[in-house]
Amino acid sequence: MSVISQVILQADDELRYPTSGELQGLENFFKTGEQRTRIAQTLSENERKIVQEASKELWKKRPDFIAPGGNAYGDKQRALCLRDYGWYLRLVTYGILSGSKEPIESIGIIGAREMYNALGVPVPGMAEAIRCLKAASLALLSPEDALEAAPYFDFIIQAMS
DSSP states (O other): OOHHHHHHHHHHTTTOOOOOOHHHHHHHHHEEEEHHHHHHHHHHHHHHHHHHHHHHHHHOGGGGGGGGTTTTOOHHHHHHHHHHHHHHHHHHHHHHHHSHHHHOOOOOOOOTHHHHHHTTTOHHHHHHHHHHHHHHTTTSSHHHHHHHHHHHHOOOOOHHH
C-alpha cells in the first residue's frame, strides 16, 4: 500500500479530508517519485549481481552455513537461500516504490520468523544475510539514493533480529 493509499484510507475511516500535514507528506512522496523509481530500477536490474555479492560475503563471514550440516550446505539448500535473498531484495523495492514499509511487513515479515524457526533456519543468520544484501545493494547507489534505500533494509534486519 502506498503512502497515497494510506492517507486516503485513514481520512476515509475518520470521515474527513486529508490534513495539511498529510497533504504535505503526499507532496513529498510525489517529489521523490523519480528517485524511488531510479533506486528500484537499479536494484531490480542488478539483482543477480547483488545476490551473488551478498551471498559471497555471507559465506565468508559464516562459513558454517555452507559447511556440512549447515543450513545452506548443498546445491539445493544454497539455491533456496539465494532465492530468498532475491525475494527480500524484491520486497525492499516494493517498499521503496510505495514510500512505505507496509508492503514489506504485510508481504514478507509477518510469518517469516515463524517459518524460518519451523524450518530450523537460524533467524540471526537471516538478519546477517540481509545486512550483506544491504551492503551489496547500497554500493551500487549514489550516496543520496543509498540514504533513501537503507531504512527499508534496516526494517527487515530489525524484524529478523
